[in-house]
Amino acid sequence: MSTRRKPTSPTANGQPIPLTSTMPASSIRSSSIRTHPAARSPFFPTRLEALLIAIYPATLILGSVFSILSPASRGAPYSATSQSHPPEFAPSYFAQKRNVFNVYFVKVGWFWTTLAFAVFLVFNPGLGSGLSVRRIRATFRYSVVTLWWVFVTQWFFGPPLIDRGFRFTGGQCELLRDPEARQEMSETREYFTAAACKGVGGSWKGGHDISGHVFLLILGSALLWFEFLPALTRAEGLRDGRRIMLDDGKVATVAVEKDPDAEKETPTKQGVKFSLGVAALMWWMLLMTAAYFHTWFEKFTGLLVAFSGLWAVYFLPRGVPAVRAVLGMPGV
Numbered sequence: 001m002s003t004r005r006k007p008t009s010p011t012a013n014g015q016p017i018p019l020t021s022t023m024p025a026s027s028i029r030s031s032s033i034r035t036h037p038a039a040r041s042p043f044f045p046t047r048l049e050a051l052l053i054a055i056y057p058a059t060l061i062l063g064s065v066f067s068i069l070s071p072a073s074r075g076a077p078y079s080a081t082s083q084s085h086p087p088e089f090a091p092s093y094f095a096q097k098r099n100v101f102n103v104y105f106v107k108v109g110w111f112w113t114t115l116a117f118a119v120f121l122v123f124n125p126g127l128g129s130g131l132s133v134r135r136i137r138a139t140f141r142y143s144v145v146t147l148w149w150v151f152v153t154q155w156f157f158g159p160p161l162i163d164r165g166f167r168f169t170g171g172q173c174e175l176l177r178d179p180e181a182r183q184e185m186s187e188t189r190e191y192f193t194a195a196a197c198k199g200v201g202g203s204w205k206g207g208h209d210i211s212g213h214v215f216l217l218i219l220g221s222a223l224l225w226f227e228f229l230p231a232l233t234r235a236e237g238l239r240d241g242r243r244i245m246l247d248d249g250k251v252a253t254v255a256v257e258k259d260p261d262a263e264k265e266t267p268t269k270q271g272v273k274f275s276l277g278v279a280a281l282m283w284w285m286l287l288m289t290a291a292y293f294h295t296w297f298e299k300f301t302g303l304l305v306a307f308s309g310l311w312a313v314y315f316l317p318r319g320v321p322a323v324r325a326v327l328g329m330p331g332v
């Protein structure tokens with residue numbers, strides 16, 4: 001039997017009063033605790049967040065559908081090993097690996113994510129003045145997301161998770177099929193990673209290759225959107241409508257934990273424009289990756305791995321007060 005109480009929302013003339021950021025903090029604190037069993041779990045996004053997050057799978061579907069329907073893409077040969085169209089048959093500039101946006105933007109995508117986040121962190125007044133708690137928590141969130149990027153694409157106590165997944169699903173460096181190379185391999189364990197394999201002229205074949213581009217572009221751009229959207233808008237679904245679990249297990253809107261100073265601040269674009277530009281270009285490159293590279297399943301796993309890291313940083317804390325005390329929530 002449920003021990004939860006009925007909702008205790010305030011009423012006026014029998015009508016419920018909406019919980020808004022303009023209510024005095026004292027009344028919000030006591031009145032906004034909602035314990036209705038049907039209340040949406042704090043671990044899940046609000047409706048507006050879900051709508052915005054859905055842009056990512058929608059983009060992957062759009063790109064994949066385009067690649068199936070476009071006569072130029074259909075007519076161009078495709079190499080499953082290189083995950084791309086051979087450059088001489090590339091159906092568009094963006095289908096070439098050497099395109100300038102890939103080389104200088106996506107391939108160093110975490111540098112751009114870091115720079116955009118740093119600009120937001122330093123210049124957005126919504127984070128308080130100086131080394132505020134909100135600024136420190138935002139830095140923690142960035143660090144954990146960065147750690148996830150490191151584990152998935154760069155290093156995970158040896159080869160990164162993408163390379164371990166590839167090997168685990170039966171993939172290997174093509175040089176290993178050559179018995180001579182196999183002998184040398186016992187001394188050169190570096191062939192275990194995609195980068196080392198390609199570096200010695202081998203081809204990394206046979207396993208499931210999670211799309212690193214899809215992973216990085218979603219992780220980096222969503223980090224930026226999650227951080228700066230609450231600073232840019234007063235939309236309920238991105239700010240006060242978010243639900244959290246309190247220490248006593250009750251579910252409330254995030255207004256109960258809000259710093260009263262944050263209430264007085266008006267939304268501002270200061271420090272956001274550069275992040276907005278980086279996030280928008282990342283979306284475009286995600287669409288290009290979806291249209292010209294990888295199988296649909298490799299793109300889907302790239303999305304899943306990115307979403308799991310984002311969920312741990314942006315949704316898990318809503319339901320676990322101890323984690324929330326360290327990572328906080330954007331705009332709170």
Ligand SMILES: CCCCCCCCCCCCCCCC(=O)SCCNC(=O)CCNC(=O)[C@H](O)C(C)(C)COP(=O)(O)O
Nearest residue numbers: 106107108109110111114143144146147150153212213216
């Ligand atoms: C509370 C816990 C604290 C823990 C803190 C951990 C922080 C770790 C620090 C790690 C250093 C952060 C560095 C930040 C600055 C930079 O990002 S500079 C590096 C720039 N490099 C990139 O951006 C590379 C991005 N590229 C890739 O990841 C891959 O190339 C790819 C896009 C995934 C594609 O892979 P391919 O194999 O090349 O196709």
Ligand SMILES: Nc1ncnc2c1ncn2[C@@H]1O[C@H](COP(=O)(O)O)[C@@H](OP(=O)(O)O)[C@H]1O
Nearest residue numbers: 083096097102210211212213214285288289293
């Ligand atoms: N949008 C894009 N533009 C250009 N190249 C892309 C791309 N998306 C993926 N690629 C290329 O496709 C290959 C597989 O990408 P990933 O696994 O990172 O998603 C990589 O090749 P290289 O490793 O030869 O550079 C990568 O550069």
